[in-house]
Amino acid sequence: MIDDAMTAETDPQAPQSRVGRLRAPWYLGALCGVLAGALAVGVGLLTAQWFSTSTPMDSVGSAFIDRVPGWLKRLAIDWFGTNDKRALRIGIYTVMGMLALVIGLRALRIRWSGAVGFVLLGALGVLCVLDRPQPSLSKVMPTVLAAVIGAAALLVLIDVLEGRWRLSHTPHRSRVPLGLDRRGFLVAGGSVAAAAAVTAASGVALEGRRVRRLTKGAPASLPPIASTTVASQPSTVGATGAPDASVDNLESETPFITPSDDFYRIDTAISFPNVTTENWQLRIHGMVDRELVLRYQDVLSRPQVERTVTLACVSNEVGGDLVGTATWQGVLLADLLAEVGVGKGAEQVYSTSADGWTSGFPVEAALDGREPMLAIGMNGKPLPVAHGFPARLVVPGLYGYVSATKWVTDIKLTTWAEDSGYWVPRGWSALGPVKAQSRIDVPRRGSAVSAGTVNLGGVAWAHRRGVARVEVQVDDGPWSEAVLDDRGALDTWRQWRYAWDATPGKYRVRVRTTDSTGEVQTDVVRPPDPDGATGLHTRRFTVN
Ligand SMILES: Nc1nc2c(c(=O)[nH]1)N[C@H]1C(S)=C(S)[C@@H](COP(=O)(O)O)O[C@H]1N2
Numbered sequence: 001m002i003d004d005a006m007t008a009e010t011d012p013q014a015p016q017s018r019v020g021r022l023r024a025p026w027y028l029g030a031l032c033g034v035l036a037g038a039l040a041v042g043v044g045l046l047t048a049q050w051f052s053t054s055t056p057m058d059s060v061g062s063a064f065i066d067r068v069p070g071w072l073k074r075l076a077i078d079w080f081g082t083n084d085k086r087a088l089r090i091g092i093y094t095v096m097g098m099l100a101l102v103i104g105l106r107a108l109r110i111r112w113s114g115a116v117g118f119v120l121l122g123a124l125g126v127l128c129v130l131d132r133p134q135p136s137l138s139k140v141m142p143t144v145l146a147a148v149i150g151a152a153a154l155l156v157l158i159d160v161l162e163g164r165w166r167l168s169h170t171p172h173r174s175r176v177p178l179g180l181d182r183r184g185f186l187v188a189g190g191s192v193a194a195a196a197a198v199t200a201a202s203g204v205a206l207e208g209r210r211v212r213r214l215t216k217g218a219p220a221s222l223p224p225i226a227s228t229t230v231a232s233q234p235s236t237v238g239a240t241g242a243p244d245a246s247v248d249n250l251e252s253e254t255p256f257i258t259p260s261d262d263f264y265r266i267d268t269a270i271s272f273p274n275v276t277t278e279n280w281q282l283r284i285h286g287m288v289d290r291e292l293v294l295r296y297q298d299v300l301s302r303p304q305v306e307r308t309v310t311l312a313c314v315s316n317e318v319g320g321d322l323v324g325t326a327t328w329q330g331v332l333l334a335d336l337l338a339e340v341g342v343g344k345g346a347e348q349v350y351s352t353s354a355d356g357w358t359s360g361f362p363v364e365a366a367l368d369g370r371e372p373m374l375a376i377g378m379n380g381k382p383l384p385v386a387h388g389f390p391a392r393l394v395v396p397g398l399y400g401y402v403s404a405t406k407w408v409t410d411i412k413l414t415t416w417a418e419d420s421g422y423w424v425p426r427g428w429s430a431l432g433p434v435k436a437q438s439r440i441d442v443p444r445r446g447s448a449v450s451a452g453t454v455n456l457g458g459v460a461w462a463h464r465r466g467v468a469r470v471e472v473q474v475d476d477g478p479w480s481e482a483v484l485d486d487r488g489a490l491d492t493w494r495q496w497r498y499a500w501d502a503t504p505g506k507y508r509v510r511v512r513t514t515d516s517t518g519e520v521q522t523d524v525v526r527p528p529d530p531d532g533a534t535g536l537h538t539r540r541f542t543v544n
């Protein structure tokens with residue numbers, strides 16, 4: 001059987017003028033580009049596992065995160081919340097797919113330009129890896145392999161498409177395009193698509209297995225809390241009564257302890273760093289009298305403490321949900337620092353994660369009694385991978401971006417001049433004390449509110465000073481005191497409740513907190529940038 005498009009090209013002596021007509025349609029060129037791109041992606045996904053590093057696409061994503069202007073990063077958090085990484089991945093795959101398509105189109109006109117296009121994309125990927133902390137040969141390998149194989153696949157596809165390389169009938173190669181070889185193209189295109197699917201699927205499966213195995217060495221149960229260190233939480237301040245929690249759904253909406261699965265996640269890691277209990281170690285060095293290197297077992301065998309602390313993200317908008325409370329277990333940083341001996345002149349506790357992210361806070365914050373921890377446990381279990389397994393820092397009263405290094409592997413005592421945490425050169429404040437905030441959580445947004453007693457509730461926090469009071473204001477009425485839940489401490493949020501006697505109508509409700517020093521939460525509206533949002537959370541209700 002003879003393919004329809006072939007009849008004309010069986011004559012190699014065909015006049016030049018006819019070759020033009022035999023050129024493959026543009027969309028097949030585009031398809032070649034996309035297929036070759038898909039194979040490159042698959043090869044990247046798979047070889048990233050072989051070299052235990054990130055995929056080319058994720059390297060581009062990470063370099064993008066590192067380099068994006070602050071305003072764009074903030075927009076991304078606003079738009080996508082903590083889904084920003086998935087959105088970024090989708091964006092990168094879309095852009096790369098479009099580039100591959102264009103490369104395929106070009107390759108139809110100029111044969112070599114396809115290969116050149118993939119090599120250029122590969123070079124961009126390599127630059128992205130080099131731009132990241134601790135570049136290495138194995139980190140660039142997936143990108144190099146993906147680009148080379150993508151380029152080769154495109155050359156083959158275009159050759160087959162244009163009949164330079166005949167796969168059907170008597171296979172042969174020709175220096176001039178002999179016209180569209182449909183069956184050959186189907187075979188070649190199908191093979192590339194199948195190879196792309198197989199490599200991508202195995203890469204994704206291996207990545208899933210890798211992430212599951214990261215916690216393989218996690219202890220079944222955390223070591224017991226040492227009796228000597230079960231120091232009670234700093235006592236709470238301020239007035240309250242015993243609220244009737246049964247009348248509202250505050251505890252189900254915003255439980256005092258945030259379940260680990262619901263805890264907000266913010267970090268620059270597109271894929272989890274390769275850190276396990278076996279390969280993890282923490283080095284404490286810099287301006288210290290003697291360095292210390294800890295293995296996971298060393299941490300487990302040290303006296304354990306447990307503290308309930310509310311962690312907040314500086315990017316949290318007024319009323320936002322980038323804040324949560326957990327019970328953290330681990331060892332006190334002050335004990336570790338006492339052991340290494342903090343040198344004279346040390347100003348900053350500067351820590352680095354396994355994937356090269358950094359943060360730093362004042363040495364005083366480690367020693368002023370707020371009890372920062374090297375945490376290994378969250379809510380009674382080993383830290384989840386997303387929250388820094390096997391170990392992270394938790395520093396009460398400071399935003400996460402200056403203190404809460406997840407997957408922490410390095411603590412350096414240093415000066416402010418010597419080192420700056422990741423977000424500081426990107427325009428965020430070097431010091432990040434958490435600002436007092438209060439939030440209205442119930443009734444839920446959009447739920448029907450009927451006249452009578454409306455149970456308002458939410459949480460408020462004022463780290464290092466403690467929430468002394470929460471007040472609610474309806475329209476421009478007086479500020480009325482809410483009831484505070486008994487649970488909580490200086491560095492945790494407090495749940496509040498307020499029974500509002502509401503008649504039908506439209507209302508604006510605001511909330512504010514006062515800390516134990518009598519300082520009232522400011523109503524001045526400021527964005528998160530550069531050191532945390534302020535302003536009063538406001539909700540509008542229609543009472544029926
Ligand atoms: N390794 C690493 N640790 C990190 C970050 C990061 O990007 N990388 N982000 C910090 C920020 S900005 C915050 S708010 C907290 C969030 O901790 P969580 O994800 O456990 O809630 O982690 C901090 N620790």
Ligand SMILES: [Mo]
Nearest residue numbers: 313314400401
């Ligand atoms: Mo953050």
